[in-house]
Amino acid sequence: MIDAAAPDLAARPAPPTAYRWLVLVACSLAMFGNYYVFDALYPVTPLLEKAFGFTGEQIGKLDTAYNVAALLTLIAGGVLIDRLGTARSAVLFGAVGALGSVLIGVLPALVPSAPWAAMMGGRFVLGVGSELFIVAATTVVGRWFKGKEISFALALQLLIARLGSYAADKSPSAAGGLFTSWQPPLLLAAGLGVAWLVFAIVYAALEARAARRYAVARAGATDKLVLADLVNFDTSYWWVVGLCVAFYSTIFPFRTFANLYLTQARGVSDAVAGDLKSVLPMLSMIGMPLFGLLADRIGKRALLMAAGSALLVPPFLLLTYWRTGVTLPRIGLPFIGTVLSAGAPLDGVVAMAMLGLAFALVPAVLWPAVTYLVPEQRLGSAYALMTFCQQIGWGAMSWGMGLVKDVAHAGADHPAGWTPVMWMLAALASVGFVFSFLLWKSERGARAHGLESVTPGRQAA
Numbered sequence: 001m002i003d004a005a006a007p008d009l010a011a012r013p014a015p016p017t018a019y020r021w022l023v024l025v026a027c028s029l030a031m032f033g034n035y036y037v038f039d040a041l042y043p044v045t046p047l048l049e050k051a052f053g054f055t056g057e058q059i060g061k062l063d064t065a066y067n068v069a070a071l072l073t074l075i076a077g078g079v080l081i082d083r084l085g086t087a088r089s090a091v092l093f094g095a096v097g098a099l100g101s102v103l104i105g106v107l108p109a110l111v112p113s114a115p116w117a118a119m120m121g122g123r124f125v126l127g128v129g130s131e132l133f134i135v136a137a138t139t140v141v142g143r144w145f146k147g148k149e150i151s152f153a154l155a156l157q158l159l160i161a162r163l164g165s166y167a168a169d170k171s172p173s174a175a176g177g178l179f180t181s182w183q184p185p186l187l188l189a190a191g192l193g194v195a196w197l198v199f200a201i202v203y204a205a206l207e208a209r210a211a212r213r214y215a216v217a218r219a220g221a222t223d224k225l226v227l228a229d230l231v232n233f234d235t236s237y238w239w240v241v242g243l244c245v246a247f248y249s250t251i252f253p254f255r256t257f258a259n260l261y262l263t264q265a266r267g268v269s270d271a272v273a274g275d276l277k278s279v280l281p282m283l284s285m286i287g288m289p290l291f292g293l294l295a296d297r298i299g300k301r302a303l304l305m306a307a308g309s310a311l312l313v314p315p316f317l318l319l320t321y322w323r324t325g326v327t328l329p330r331i332g333l334p335f336i337g338t339v340l341s342a343g344a345p346l347d348g349v350v351a352m353a354m355l356g357l358a359f360a361l362v363p364a365v366l367w368p369a370v371t372y373l374v375p376e377q378r379l380g381s382a383y384a385l386m387t388f389c390q391q392i393g394w395g396a397m398s399w400g401m402g403l404v405k406d407v408a409h410a411g412a413d414h415p416a417g418w419t420p421v422m423w424m425l426a427a428l429a430s431v432g433f434v435f436s437f438l439l440w441k442s443e444r445g446a447r448a449h450g451l452e453s454v455t456p457g458r459q460a461a
């Protein structure tokens, strides 16, 4: 831990700019591993259905196990990060996350009589490490970039994290040879889980070196959940929380079931399903920094969030009812390789592109918007509270979606069973739009916080 009380601290030089970026790169590469491990499960779901007969509800609950673990740890985790500091916390949570990724890859094979329970155990352990690691990594950016390029640094960290999601989505086409059974792709994910830990250690070493050489402030307020804040935040904050819950409880559970949905209801190959799904993180990576810059330039943050959440509604209905009959040839890009394998349906690409734009626009504006709505000293608490609510909605929706899939007998032999599932997603996305509309209305009134202007107006009390 950095010792701010060191007597010679004031005499030391500030860390060089390059050192700050090195810290960001180490943390972001760890986040790459974190996001890869989380998303690597979904392309394997068709194989898990075949190998173990996992039901939709069981697949949904693999997310719920992660969310429950995150909920439990988010309450205590902020305090722990305060006590341990970000460096030790990152290594601790990175180690727990890496352990989770290894358990997911090996436990079901070791306990063949109860593969689902074994995998639930692994996802739970992953949830303990993963969300707290994200909190610690965000705090690191806050500490090292405060008053400097903080928005850009946060966008860059999320971009590299999303690259992990993109790589996991692309794995069926990029590493097709592994997808002969459920285990090899998950062992690859376990390898990246270990890489996550390695980069967390590299980051901690950089902190330790900085503490010996440079004037670096000790970790300040972290994303600690203060329950008393529940009653103290303004209405606009709660509209943002409502949007956050509805938005992520639509997009993340959709991503959980997308491989199954696209192969079973749309009849595409595993590789095309992975490619279609990867359009989401790909557009998000490209769009987030651009939409962040746009919001900084024009303000209109509530309006941008409303536009993003409106974009989220139609794709589920388009996927269900729109058939052009047109399939696309392979689309590739220099350096990137195959973006879409041959055979992707045009209508599916359009729907996924709309989802991808929403996945860029809303996160790019939503997370920074909180800084306008609450006082700085309660920002950590506001983020933790929002993440806490997000996990509840997301966990419930993943479980609910799986249940509806099972009750409607959705599957390759009954694609129409997916229709109520898609309506459920469209309905929840509409709820998100209602919250963004309420936010926009409230930000045009007397109690506005400056979300719609270029610079903050009334300071959050």
Ligand SMILES: C[C@H](NC(=O)[C@@H](N)CCCCN)C(=O)O
Pocket (backbone or CB within 6 Å): 034, 035, 038, 131, 134, 158, 248, 363, 367, 387, 390
């Ligand atoms: C910034 C936001 N992250 C989250 O919502 C995390 N609480 C959950 C991330 C789950 C994937 N590892 C985002 O990714 O948009």
